[in-house]
Amino acid sequence: MRTLGSGIRLRYLALWTFTILGIIFILAPLAIVVVNSFSSVAYNVFPPEGLSTRWYENLAGQAAFYTGAWRSLVLAALATLGSLVIGTMAAYALVRYRLPMPNLVKAFMLSPIVMPKIVLGVALFMFFVRIGTLGGYSSLLLTHMLVVLPFVISLVSAALFSFDWTLQEAAMDLGAGPLETFCRVIFPEISVSMVVAGVFAFVTSFDQVETTLFLVRPGDNTLPIEMFLYLQKWQDPTIAALSTVLILFAVAIIGGLSLVLRNQKLPLELSGAGKETSA
Amino acid sequence: MSEALTAAAPVVAVAVPVHRRGWRQKVAPWLMLAPSLALMLYAFVLPMLTFFEYSFYTFRRGKLIEEFSLTTYRRFLFDAYYQTIVLDTLWMAALTTVLALAIGYPLAYALWRLERPWMKRWLSLIIFSPIIVSVVVRSYGWIVLLADQGPVNWALKGLGLTNGPVSLVFNLTGVVLSLAHVFLPFVVFPIYSSMTRIDPALREAAMDLGAGWARTFRSVTLPLTLPGVVAAVQIAFTLALGAFVTPAMLGGGRVLVLPLQVYNATSDINWPVAAVGGLVLLVIAILVVALCNRLLKYSEA
Numbered sequence: 051m052r053t054l055g056s057g058i059r060l061r062y063l064a065l066w067t068f069t070i071l072g073i074i075f076i077l078a079p080l081a082i083v084v085v086n087s088f089s090s091v092a093y094n095v096f097p098p099e100g101l102s103t104r105w106y107e108n109l110a111g112q113a114a115f116y117t118g119a120w121r122s123l124v125l126a127a128l129a130t131l132g133s134l135v136i137g138t139m140a141a142y143a144l145v146r147y148r149l150p151m152p153n154l155v156k157a158f159m160l161s162p163i164v165m166p167k168i169v170l171g172v173a174l175f176m177f178f179v180r181i182g183t184l185g186g187y188s189s190l191l192l193t194h195m196l197v198v199l200p201f202v203i204s205l206v207s208a209a210l211f212s213f214d215w216t217l218q219e220a221a222m223d224l225g226a227g228p229l230e231t232f233c234r235v236i237f238p239e240i241s242v243s244m245v246v247a248g249v250f251a252f253v254t255s256f257d258q259v260e261t262t263l264f265l266v267r268p269g270d271n272t273l274p275i276e277m278f279l280y281l282q283k284w285q286d287p288t289i290a291a292l293s294t295v296l297i298l299f300a301v302a303i304i305g306g307l308s309l310v311l312r313n314q315k316l317p318l319e320l321s322g323a324g325k326e327t328s329a
Numbered sequence: 330m331s332e333a334l335t336a337a338a339p340v341v342a343v344a345v346p347v348h349r350r351g352w353r354q355k356v357a358p359w360l361m362l363a364p365s366l367a368l369m370l371y372a373f374v375l376p377m378l379t380f381f382e383y384s385f386y387t388f389r390r391g392k393l394i395e396e397f398s399l400t401t402y403r404r405f406l407f408d409a410y411y412q413t414i415v416l417d418t419l420w421m422a423a424l425t426t427v428l429a430l431a432i433g434y435p436l437a438y439a440l441w442r443l444e445r446p447w448m449k450r451w452l453s454l455i456i457f458s459p460i461i462v463s464v465v466v467r468s469y470g471w472i473v474l475l476a477d478q479g480p481v482n483w484a485l486k487g488l489g490l491t492n493g494p495v496s497l498v499f500n501l502t503g504v505v506l507s508l509a510h511v512f513l514p515f516v517v518f519p520i521y522s523s524m525t526r527i528d529p530a531l532r533e534a535a536m537d538l539g540a541g542w543a544r545t546f547r548s549v550t551l552p553l554t555l556p557g558v559v560a561a562v563q564i565a566f567t568l569a570l571g572a573f574v575t576p577a578m579l580g581g582g583r584v585l586v587l588p589l590q591v592y593n594a595t596s597d598i599n600w601p602v603a604a605v606g607g608l609v610l611l612v613i614a615i616l617v618v619a620l621c622n623r624l625l626k627y628s629e630a
Binding site: 057058061065066068069072073075076077078079080082083086093094095096097135136137139140142143144146147148149155158159161162164165166167168169170172173174175176177178180192193195196199203249253256257259260263264274277278281285289290293296297300301303304308 | 357358359361365369372373438442455458460462463465466467469470471472473474482483507510513541567570573574577578588595600603604611
C-alpha cells in the first residue's frame with residue numbers, strides 16, 4: 051500500500067487544482083456561449099451589460115436556420131443508418147472471414163480517417179463537377195456515409211472481435227439461419243457498440259463543414275455551414291442563442307447515451323479492452 | 330469481386346453441403362464488403378484520383394489548361410509565399426500539439442488517479458462530451474471568450490495583470506487555444522488508456538523501494554505512458570494540420586495555413602494550386618503518421 055509521505059497532501063491538492071482548471075478550460079467556451087445568448091447588446095462584452103431574450107426572438111425569425119437544421123438532421127439520420135448497415139456487414143466480413151491480406155483491406159477501409167477533411171471535400175467537389183452530380187442529394191448523402199463509415203467499422207469490429215463465436219456456431223448447429231443467428235445471438239452482444247457507433251456517426255455527420263462546404267447548393271445549406279457562413283458576415287449573439295439550443299441538444303444526447311450505457315462499461319474502456327485483446 | 334463470383338459459380342451445381350460451405354466461405358465476405366468497397370471507390374478513390382489529376386494541370390490567366398505539366402508543383406514548392414504557408418501550418422500544428430499535451434497529460438493522470446468511480450465517470454464525461462458539440466459552436470465560444478472585452482481580458486484586467494486589452498483572438502494565439510480545446514479528448518484518451526495498462530505492482534514496487542513520487546513518475550509512469558503520448562501526438566498533430574474551421578473563424582485572416590489556402594484556391598477556381606496544396610498537406614500528414622508509427626513500435630519494444 052501507499053505510504054503516507056508528507057508531500058502526499060500537497061500532491062493531491064495540486065492534482066485537484068489542475069483538474070478543476072482543466073474542467074474550466076473545457077467548459078468555459080460552452081458556458082460563455084450560453085451567457086452571451088442572453089446579452090442585451092450585439093457586441094461581445096463581459097460582464098454582460100444587460101439581460102434580454104431578443105436574440106432568441108431574432109433566431110425564431112431566421113428561417114434559414116430551421117431548414118438547415120432539418121436538412122442536417124435528416125442527412126445525419128440517413129447517413130448513420132446507411133453506414134451502420136454497410137459498416138456492420140463489412141466489420142463482420144473483416145472479423146469473421148479469412149480474407150487475402152486482411153490488414154491491407156482493413157487499413158484501406160479505415161484510410162479516410164487520416165485524410166484531411168478539406169482535401170476530401172475539395173476532391174469530392176472536383177469529382178462531382180466532372181461527372182455532373184454536384185448539388186445532388188445522393189452525392190451529399192454518400193459523402194457523409196463515407197466520412198462516418200471508418201468509425202462504424204472500427205467500433206463494430208472491435209466488438210465483434212471480443213464476441214464469443216462458439217455462441218454463433220451453437221445457434222447455427224441448432225438450426226438457426228444466418229440472419230436469425232445475427233439478429234438473435236450476435237446483435238444483442240454488439241448492440242452497445244452499435245449504439246455508440248451510431249451516436250458518433252450521427253454527431254460527426256451533423257458537424258461536417260469542410261467536406262460539405264462545396265457540395266451544397268446555395269440556399270440548401272446544412273446547419274453548421276449556415277452558421278459558419280453567418281459568422282463570416284455577422285457576429286451577433288443570434289449564433290449564441292442557436293448554439294445554446296445545440297448545446298442542450300448535445301446534453302440530451304449525452305443523457306440518453308448514459309441511460310443506455312447505465313449498466314455497461316464506458317465506451318472508452320470498452321474500446322480500450324478491444325485494443326488489448328488485439329495486441 | 331466479379332472474378333470470385335464467376336470462378337465460384339460452377340461449384341453451386343455440385344450442391345454438396347461441404348462444397349457449398351467452401352464456396353460460401355470464399356464469396357460471402359466479399360458480398361458483405363461489396364457495399365462498403367463500392368462506396369469507398371465512388372466517394373473516395375475516384376475523387377482522390379481526380380484531385381491528383383488536377384495537380385498536373387495548370388491555371389493561367391483565369392483559364393484551366395488541361396495538359397500534363399509539373400509547372401504547378403514547381404511554382405508551389407519554390408515560391409516563398411507557399412513555403413511560408415507550409416511552415417506556418419507546421420508551426421501552428423506543433424504549438425497546438427504541445428498545448429494539448431500540456432493540458433491533456435495531467436488530466437489523463439487525474440482521471441487515472443481518481444479513486445471514486447462516480448468521480449471518474451463525471452470527469453470522463455466532462456472531458457469527452459465537447460466532442461459532440463459542433464466545432465463551429467466551440468470556435469464561436471472561444472471568439473467570445475477571448476474578445477477584447479471578453480471574460481479573459483476582463484479577468485486579466487481585474488487581476489491587475491494588464492492595462493489594456495490583450496489581443497487573444499483573430500491571431501495565432503486564439504487559433505492554437507481553440508484547437509487544443511477541440512483536440513483535447515483525442516489526446517486524453519490514448520494517454521489514459523496507456524496508463525490503465527500499467528501494472529500497479531510496478532509503481533508499488535518503486536515506492537516500496539523508497540522512490541519518491543517524482544522518481545516513481547519519472548522512471549515508471551512516464552516511460553510506460555510514452556506510447557500513449559506518441560499516439561496522442563500523432564492524432565493531435567495530424568488533426569491540427571488539417572484543421573479548417575477554427576483557423577478560418579479565429580485566425581481573422583492573419584493565420585494562413587494550408588487548409589485555408591486549399592479552400593481559397595478552390596474558391597478562386599484555381600483547382601491545380603488547390604490540388605497541389607492539398608497533396609502537400611496529405612504528404613505531410615502521412616509522414617507524421619509514419620514517423621509516429623515508427624516511434625510507437627520503438628517505444629513499445
